[in-house]
Amino acid sequence: MKVKKVLNGVKRACYLTLVTLLVCTCAEVIDLDGDPTSQFVLVYGRVTDGKAGNEISLALTSERSDGAQEPISGATIALMKGEELLGRYIEKSESPGDYRLNYADSAREGEAYHIEIELPNGERILSQPSVMPSLAAKDSLSIQVDLIEFVVDERGFRRDIRAAQLYVDTKVTNLENDFFLKWNILESYIAVETPRCCGTPPPPCYIGNDITGQEIRIYDGASLKADVIPDRLFRTTEVDGRFAFLYYYQVIQSTIDQQAYEYWSKIEEISNLSGFVFDKTVANIQGNLYYPDDPKSQVFGYFEVARVDTTRISTDSDEFNFFLREPCPASPENFAPECGSCLIIENSTHDRPYFY
Structure with missing residues (x-):
């Protein structure tokens, strides 16, 4: 069945709340330090201990504050365990910017995993290694x-x-x-x-x-x-x-680790703010992704290592x-x-x- 996996709902929540929100309440403006004219890469993805839900979405924010995100096609994404290449996330032909893991095995409890992304322009993005938790x-x-x-x-x-x-x-x-x-x-x-x-x-x-x-x-x-x-x-x-x-x-x-929980807590905190939400500007929320060749540049989103039931x-x-x-x-x-x-x-x- 062509079930929309966990990622789809999570991706919507991520893209809605991975944004710098200008919240207007009683004339007070909460500034989250985003530049609406700048473009940033948005990444959301995960690997689980099973075969389902192992997907990654890549997008680029719009140069306009009211513009739509642009899917990033043609990226190379590798699932890594230390220095070992385990599999690659392959772009879905029917859904540009969405990638599904091609890996014969499954991620295992107690092992640390990360991803390495090479964008079409040659820039690299890595995630910090995360350990697969046990079922809680x-x-x-x-x-x-x-x-x-x-x-x-x-x-x-x-x-x-x-x-x-x-x-x-x-x-x-x-x-x-x-x-x-x-x-x-x-x-x-x-x-x-x-x-x-x-x-x-x-x-x-x-x-x-x-x-x-x-x-x-x-x-x-x-x-x-x-x-x-x-x-x-x-x-x-x-x-x-x-x-x-x-x-x-x-x-x-x-079941996720503490860093992932803290990330989603920040997302929840912002999404619950009252006032007018402008959801096209990137939020300055630190995830676990970074540019190894340019640490000062920002990339937003999260790569999750999750035990799923x-x-x-x-x-x-x-x-x-x-x-x-x-x-x-x-x-x-x-x-x-x-x-x-x-x-x-x-x-x-x-x-x-x-x-x-």
Whole structure:
């Protein structure tokens, strides 16, 4: 399944908050020392102990304060363990500036990894080595479906809507060592086309999206010692046609090191500031990336070495005590384009995920 991996949501959060934010509150301006006319390289990437989520995104900020970032194509990116080349991140043909790791093995607990980037102009960027942590906790998921009050228009009008609420309970498995956690959320659901009059029914589509959103979910297991991190509401999703068939929440828990936690804490702090946020200027937040040949130059972003654990939970309309209409009924009234070809839905595929 062409699931949007953890990176996609993280990348959005990173690019939104990897910015110098001019925050105007009661005429006070908080200056984070960014030059909106300068261009900087933005890097976000990771390596995990598995095969999924091992991607890197490269972009260049715009020379204009209101301009879009420009993907950086044609870079060479190597995953290193000390002086040993383990694999390379290969650019995805369908997504310029996004690179996926080509490595036959997996990163291992207790080993230190870093990346070496050579940009098309010949400049080099390195990350500081980070050690793959051990697994620190296990998540348990639950879903509650209820009427939830939503704001439904710009005037602030509210009404009750049936929604699924995802709760996460976390049991700490290693109390002896300090640990740091970060979570991301994916959804997976099925779309079925309206049947045709004759022949074999069309195959279903499987859709996967990153629904992490803007919120950065992190936990400091050094300062907040606990056997259990009790139920937290991670996501509220309106119950619609996605739930007609089997719908999955997937929670990706990443154990990260202290430096990564401190980086995301700074990002969270800036993203929570009130006022007007101008998200096209680079924030002066120090990550773990640098130019070895020009230490005074700045590069922004982070390369993360993370131990990852995925937990899933599913629900469907059979579990509800109310009727949920299928989005593509047998009769084609109110026929939507996706009912004729579900592959036009973003991130859809006919390839069945292994967990279905």
